[in-house]
Amino acid sequence: MYAVIQTGGKQYKVTNDEVIFVEKLE
Structure with missing residues (x-):
């Protein structure tokens, strides 16, 4: 299972066992 984040x-x-950090949009 996976998610696509744009x-x-x-x-x-x-994936469900992966952690990512994205830049906070302001």
């Missing part, structure tokens, strides 16, 4: 024009693919 933020700031970047795309991240993360």
